[in-house]
Amino acid sequence: MSTEVSTDKYNAVRQDIIKAFPKEDYDDGSFAPVVLRLAWHASGTYDKNHKDGGSDGATMRFKAEAEDSANAGLEVARGVLEPIKAKHQWITYADLWTLAGCVAIEHMGGPHIPWAGGRRDKNNEMDCPPIGRLPDGALGKDHVIDVFITRMGFTVQETVALIGAHTVGRCHRDRSGFEGPWTETPTRFSNQFYKQLLTQTWTEKKWDGPRQFEDEDGDLMMLPTDMALLEEPFRPYVELYAKDKQKFFEDFAAAFLKLIELGVNRRARL
Ligand code: HEM
Known part of the structure; x- marks a missing residue:
């Protein structure tokens, strides 16, 4: 062909x-x-x-x-x-x-x-x-660095941009063991993931399932690997993308x- x-x-x-x-x-x-x-x-x-x-x-x-x-x-x-x-x-x-x-x-x-x-x-x-x-969503910052930076060759900024894809979709109990969506608009690609990450109060969900975090209403979720983005060296880019959707779109497209x-x-x- x-x-x-x-x-x-x-x-x-x-x-x-x-x-x-x-x-x-x-x-x-x-x-x-x-x-x-x-x-x-x-x-x-x-x-x-x-x-x-x-x-x-x-x-x-x-x-x-x-x-x-x-x-x-x-x-x-x-x-x-x-x-x-x-x-x-x-x-x-x-x-x-x-x-x-x-x-x-x-x-x-x-x-x-x-x-x-x-x-x-x-x-x-x-x-x-x-x-x-x-990657395994139940792990933390070192794992994100190992997978994205050390093995695949992404920068810190590209890593934060890519994981921002969790602005869409949801976790399924019968697939990954985790449950729930990251945002209230799971079919709309936006910078909501970063906004939620920074503005909600996230606590560990008490349930018979893998370690995950939930907002105050229990409607939205974050994986431990998502929460790792609130730590250095990732956090400055979470703050940047929460404020600047255009910049997120540009960096996400490139990454x-x-x-x-x-x-x-x-x-x-x-
Ligand atoms: C540390 C890195 C990542 C981890 C640990 C992770 C883990 C997960 C898990 C556990 C789910 C739920 C699967 C299910 O139960 O159906 C999920 C869903 C999803 N992930 Fe990630 N992910 C990561 C990075 C990414 C990246 C880089 C992208 C794309 C650029 C991405 C896109 C998605 C999408 C779109 C869904 C929703 C799927 C659906 O609604 O069926 N993820 N991820």
């Missing part, structure tokens, strides 16, 4: 992705948040030292990676995109999943991400990255593009 696929073809895929998002009886009425999470988890396995993992290859198609407990629930997102893959067979899963994440962000009112295609699908389960690379490009080698033979 030629790599010279016309922009029109991508536009047709974009339109079909947008059409697949609304679903009245699912969560908050949209698959967009879970599709965004798929793009992140497909990419967030990258290791800059081993130079493996990342979105190129779409290895989450294979059981080993699909069954990583961190990926619980992402079969929903892959399922939503499957008919689009069937209709536009020329696009690779690796391109479709990352493109769909970008379309989800924009569809929810977030910034445009200048996505580029050219990823290929790996066809061997042996190519799956090691299980356990994705998300970097995330979905990690390990993408358009010349390599797969």
Whole structure:
């Protein structure tokens, strides 16, 4: 297949992705948040030292990676995109999943991400990255630094910007063990996550579940890794993004593009 696929073809895929998002009886009425999470988890396995993992290859198609407990629930997102893959067979899963994440962000009112295609699908389960690379929400600041800065190669600022994606979506008890949304507008991409983080009084939820935090009403939640952003060296960027939505959008767009490009080698033979 030629790599010279016309922009029109991508536009047709974009339109079909947008059409697949609304679903009245699912969560908050949209698959967009879970599709965004798929793009992140497909990419967030990258290791800059081993130079493996990342979105190129779409290895989450294979059981080993699909069954990583961190990926619980992402079969929903892959399922939503499957008919689009069937209709536009020329696009690779690796391109479709990352493109769909970008379309989800924009569809929810977030910034445009200048996505580029050219990823290929790996066809061997042996190519799956090691299980356990994705972050564990129950841990703290050192873990966030290990995963985002040491392993993936992001800066402190990029790390804070990326985790701001928790402005959309929610946790599901039967997927991660955590429960609830981060904001009152879980299908609207904004800087609400940082505002909530700074202005609510967060206390540990008393329940028979993993350690998480809740606001005074018990409606909103934060993971321990989200709370870690209130500490140095992250906190100044939380304060910046809470005040300046435009700056958040610009930094998020750049960091998300970097995330979905990690390990993408358009010349390599797969
Ligand atoms: C320390 C880093 C992170 C941790 C520990 C973490 C953890 C989690 C957990 C536990 C959930 C709930 C899953 C469920 O129960 O369905 C979740 C959801 C989500 N995460 Fe993260 N995450 C991190 C970073 C990110 C990043 C960088 C992005 C995107 C750029 C992202 C996007 C999302 C989205 C959109 C959802 C909502 C999914 C839905 O509504 O189904 N997360 N995350």
